[in-house]
Amino acid sequence: xAEPPSKKARLESxxxxxxxxxxxxxxxxxxxxxxxxxxxxxxxQAGATVGKFQKRHSKELLTAEQYSAPHPVPYxxxxxxxxxxxxxxxxxxxxxxxxxxxCKSIGLEYSCSVWDTTSAKEIVSLNPVLIKVGSPSNQHWExxxxxxxxxxxxxxxxxxxxxxxxxxxxxxFWEQGKGNAKERVVLxxxxxxxxxxxxxxxxxxxxxxxxxxxHRVKSVGFSGHHxxxxxxxxxxxxxxxxxxRHFTKDRTWKGTDHAASLExxxxxxxxxxxxxxxxxxSYKEEDILExxxxxxxxLKWGCYNSEKLxxxxx
Numbered sequence: 001x002a003e004p005p006s007k008k009a010r011l012e013s014x015x016x017x018x019x020x021x022x023x024x025x026x027x028x029x030x031x032x033x034x035x036x037x038x039x040x041x042x043x044x045q046a047g048a049t050v051g052k053f054q055k056r057h058s059k060e061l062l063t064a065e066q067y068s069a070p071h072p073v074p075y076x077x078x079x080x081x082x083x084x085x086x087x088x089x090x091x092x093x094x095x096x097x098x099x100x101x102x103c104k105s106i107g108l109e110y111s112c113s114v115w116d117t118t119s120a121k122e123i124v125s126l127n128p129v130l131i132k133v134g135s136p137s138n139q140h141w142e143x144x145x146x147x148x149x150x151x152x153x154x155x156x157x158x159x160x161x162x163x164x165x166x167x168x169x170x171x172x173f174w175e176q177g178k179g180n181a182k183e184r185v186v187l188x189x190x191x192x193x194x195x196x197x198x199x200x201x202x203x204x205x206x207x208x209x210x211x212x213x214x215h216r217v218k219s220v221g222f223s224g225h226h227x228x229x230x231x232x233x234x235x236x237x238x239x240x241x242x243x244x245r246h247f248t249k250d251r252t253w254k255g256t257d258h259a260a261s262l263e264x265x266x267x268x269x270x271x272x273x274x275x276x277x278x279x280x281x282s283y284k285e286e287d288i289l290e291x292x293x294x295x296x297x298x299l300k301w302g303c304y305n306s307e308k309l310x311x312x313x314x
Contacts, residue, residue: 016281019242019275021243021244021271022111023046025040025051028247031090033098040102043247046267048267051103052112058083058087058090068083073256096122100128111132114132114147121146128153132157136161144170144173152184154218158188159205160190160192161192167187171187188220190222190225201231206239220240222244229270243270245261245267249263
C-alpha cells in the first residue's frame with residue numbers, strides 16, 4: 001500500500017513509513033525455551049513486528065582464554081566460566097525451529113542475531129525474513145559472506161563501537177555482492193553500552209547514516225540501549241525506519257541485558273507512541289482542517305463577530 005503524499009517530509013526527503021519494532025529478546029530467556037516463547041507472545045501483544053534472539057558457537061567465537069575465564073560480573077553468570085555461562089544460555093537449533101513455529105502461530109516475525117560463521121549458516125537454513133549482525137560482529141567478513149551470498153533476506157547491521165572507516169568497509173563489502181545484495185542491508189545507529197546515557201545516544205548519527213549511505217543501502221534503523229522510550233520517537237522522526245529495543249519480562253532478572261531492556265508495558269507504550277508519531281508526521285492538507293472549522297467559527301476574531309464588525313464599518 002502506497003504511503004500518502006503527506007508523509008513525505010520536504011527538508012530531508014524522508015518518506016515516512018509505518019514504524020517497525022524489533023523486540024530483541026536475545027538471551028533474556030535465561031536458557032529456557034518456554035520463557036522464550038512467553039516473551040514472543042508478550043512482544044506480539046505489545047505490538048512488535050519482530051521477535052529476535054541470538055545464536056553463537058562459543059568455542060568458535062571465543063579464544064580459549066576467554067572461554068575459560070570467569071564471567072566479568074559473577075552475579076550475572078550462569079556458569080563457572082564465561083564459556084560455561086554462554087553455553088547455558090544457548091538454545092539448540094531444534095529450539096530455534098520451535099520458536100520460529102511459535103512466531104508463525106501468533107503472527108510475529110522470527111529473527112536472530114548471528115555471531116559466527118557456523119551460526120550464520122544455521123540461521124540461514126531457517127530462512128527468516130531478516131537476520132541481524134550485531135555491532136561486535138560487523139567486521140566478521142567470513143560470516144557476512146554467508147549472509148550476503150547464501151541468503152536472500154534482509155540483513156540488519158548495527159554500527160556501535162564502529163569507526164566511520166569500518167562502516168564504509170561494511171557498505172563496500174555488500175556492494176561487492178551479486179545482484180541486489182546492498183539493497184538488502186539496513187544500517188543501524190547504535191551506541192554499545194548497557195544502559196546508555198542520553199548524552200551518548202548521539203541520535204544525529206541517524207542523519208549522517210542517511211546522508212552517507214541512504215542511496216547505497218535499503219534503509220536506516222536505530223538500536224537503543226537507553227532508558228525510557230522518548231528517544232525512540234526522535235529516532236523515528238530523524239528517519240529510522242526500524243527501532244530495536246531489548247525486551248524482557250522483568251528487568252530485575254539475572255543477566256546483563258535486563259537492565260537496559262523494556263518490560264511488556266514499556267514495549268507496548270513504545271509501539272503505541274511510534275504509531276502516534278507516524279500518524280502526526282504530516283503537513284496540513286488544507287488551511288483550515290475539518291476539526292478546526294467549528295472552533296474557528298466560535299472563537300476566531302473576525303469570524304464569530306463578523307456581522308457586528310461589518311455593521312461597525314458601515
